[in-house]
Amino acid sequence: xxKSIKSLxxxxxxxxxxxxxxxxxxxxxxxxxxxxxxxxxxxxxAYYHKGGWITISPDTYLQIKGSPERYLFKEAEGIxxxxxxxxxxxxxxxxxxxxxxxxxxxxxxVFDMIENYLGTPNDFNYYGIELRLEDGVEVVS
Amino acid sequence: xxxxxxxxQRYVVIDSMLRNKxxxxxxxxxxxxxxxxxxxxxxxLNTLEKDIKQMKMAVPDGFEAPISYDRYHRGYYYTDPDFxxxxxxLSADDIASIRESLAxxxxxxxxxxxxxxxxxxxxxxxxxxEVYEQPKKKQAAxxxxxxxxxxxxxxxxxxxxAKACREQIAVSFVHYGYRKRKFTAVVLHPFLIKEFDNKWYxxxxxxxxxxxxxxxxxRIFSPLLLQKPFQRTDQTQTLEVLDNAYGVFPIPxxxxxxxxxxxxxxxxxxxxxxxxxxxxxxxxxxDGSAILTFELFPTIELSRLILWxxxxxxxxxxxxxxxxxEDLKA
Numbered sequence: 272x273x274k275s276i277k278s279l280x281x282x283x284x285x286x287x288x289x290x291x292x293x294x295x296x297x298x299x300x301x302x303x304x305x306x307x308x309x310x311x312x313x314x315x316x317a318y319y320h321k322g323g324w325i326t327i328s329p330d331t332y333l334q335i336k337g338s339p340e341r342y343l344f345k346e347a348e349g350i351x352x353x354x355x356x357x358x359x360x361x362x363x364x365x366x367x368x369x370x371x372x373x374x375x376x377x378x379x380x381v382f383d384m385i386e387n388y389l390g391t392p393n394d395f396n397y398y399g400i401e402l403r404l405e406d407g408v409e410v411v412s
Numbered sequence: 413x414x415x416x417x418x419x420x421q422r423y424v425v426i427d428s429m430l431r432n433k434x435x436x437x438x439x440x441x442x443x444x445x446x447x448x449x450x451x452x453x454x455x456x457l458n459t460l461e462k463d464i465k466q467m468k469m470a471v472p473d474g475f476e477a478p479i480s481y482d483r484y485h486r487g488y489y490y491t492d493p494d495f496x497x498x499x500x501x502l503s504a505d506d507i508a509s510i511r512e513s514l515a516x517x518x519x520x521x522x523x524x525x526x527x528x529x530x531x532x533x534x535x536x537x538x539x540x541x542e543v544y545e546q547p548k549k550k551q552a553a554x555x556x557x558x559x560x561x562x563x564x565x566x567x568x569x570x571x572x573x574a575k576a577c578r579e580q581i582a583v584s585f586v587h588y589g590y591r592k593r594k595f596t597a598v599v600l601h602p603f604l605i606k607e608f609d610n611k612w613y614x615x616x617x618x619x620x621x622x623x624x625x626x627x628x629x630x631r632i633f634s635p636l637l638l639q640k641p642f643q644r645t646d647q648t649q650t651l652e653v654l655d656n657a658y659g660v661f662p663i664p665x666x667x668x669x670x671x672x673x674x675x676x677x678x679x680x681x682x683x684x685x686x687x688x689x690x691x692x693x694x695x696x697x698x699d700g701s702a703i704l705t706f707e708l709f710p711t712i713e714l715s716r717l718i719l720w721x722x723x724x725x726x727x728x729x730x731x732x733x734x735x736x737x738e739d740l741k742a
Contacts, residue, residue: 284596
């Protein structure tokens with residue numbers, strides 16, 4: 272009988288194709304039977320007055336390469352949902368946040384996170400996030 | 413969920429009834445009557461059934477009491493006749509000490525530690541028919557006041573980290589470095605939680621760094637326990653440094669060495685009263701000033717402490733540490 276795995280954690284922080292100078296930086300992906308969680312870290316910059324702001328569109332989705340199916344956004348922790356904004360107070364602020372989506376299948380896969388299909392550099396679009404089951408570590412519940 | 417004060421009192425009554433050899437096999441009604449007689453509280457059948465169930469539960473939730481019902485005698489009894497609740501023999505002094513410790517811990521107000529410790533101590537006191545009165549926050553040990561800092565970020569993970577250290581479980585978390593202004597994903601095989609100056613640190617073998625590292629609780633986000641082989645590490649060196657340092661941030665490359673400080677007569681009073689480390693040796697001059705000698709790993713915290721004292725304390729040797737401390741001013 273196949274062993275049932277509750278949650279698998281992937282460290283994707285070293286995947287250059289997604290994190291090359293990205294801000295927020297995608298750090299971890301947690302696959303479970305109920306949800307897919309993506310963990311990000313954002314570091315405010317001097318480009319914006321008082322560090323600017325961040326927000327995430329509730330229309331954001333995940334999509335496996337080569338598949339039309341979309342895995343929809345469920346909830347967020349640590350970031351405001353558009354049109355609300357999380358305003359920073361200084362250019363030295365930082366924010367850790369997590370986004371939850373419908374569960375991706377447990378398997379080797381490459382997927383994108385799309386906030387805006389015709390996105391600008393200001394949108395949080397991440398392409399080619401690669402998960403290999405052998406790299407996943409089971410999380411103790 | 414912590415058991416309330418009345419429950420502990422009822423446990424004590426139930427225990428004494430079950431151990432009473434003159435009137436063995438008490439019935440449920442007799443237990444209810446005994447609670448009324450001794451505690452002057454109304455107890456229901458349902459409550460006592462729950463109490464017995466709780467007492468039978470394994471430690472730490474219960475007392476592992478071997479309570480059984482005898483159909484022939486129609487009453488309750490201990491299957492192990494030698495069993496007694498807690499089996500402790502506490503003197504009046506012991507009880508007073510426990511009460512004082514509880515007051516101290518509550519005064520310090522270390523959040524969940526305070527809660528867990530009080531709960532455990534209530535169980536101990538219950539076994540000798542002493543029930544600890546939970547003082548109201550403002551009344552807690554009115555004769556005792558300690559510095560109690562507001563809750564710090566990351567302390568909410570204390571129990572998870574303690575479990576990870578105790579049960580040797582690897583932890584994944586996201587770390588934010590204040591200096592480098594960078595987020596990183598870390599997998600740590602932790603073995604020690606250390607508090608210094610009301611700041612908390614987790615020590616362990618970091619897979620990313622390939623060595624023992626420590627991380628401030630305040631910079632750790634979303635820790636998760638991992639199901640993977642635990643990487644045991646030799647803790648000797650870490651413990652050696654921590655035992656022989658003031659703080660948790662040794663200056664890289666600096667070995668344990670003799671450090672001499674020149675201290676004004678005013679500051680000497682404080683160092684006499686509050687030694688900085690067990691290795692401290694104080695040699696006083698006729699004018700009241702002193703030379704302090706330590707055998708320590710130099711740390712950032714020691715340098716900062718020296719600067720905090722201003723003109724009253726200066727590093728005499730080693731020279732490099734004098735310069736290091738001066739450079740921190742910049």
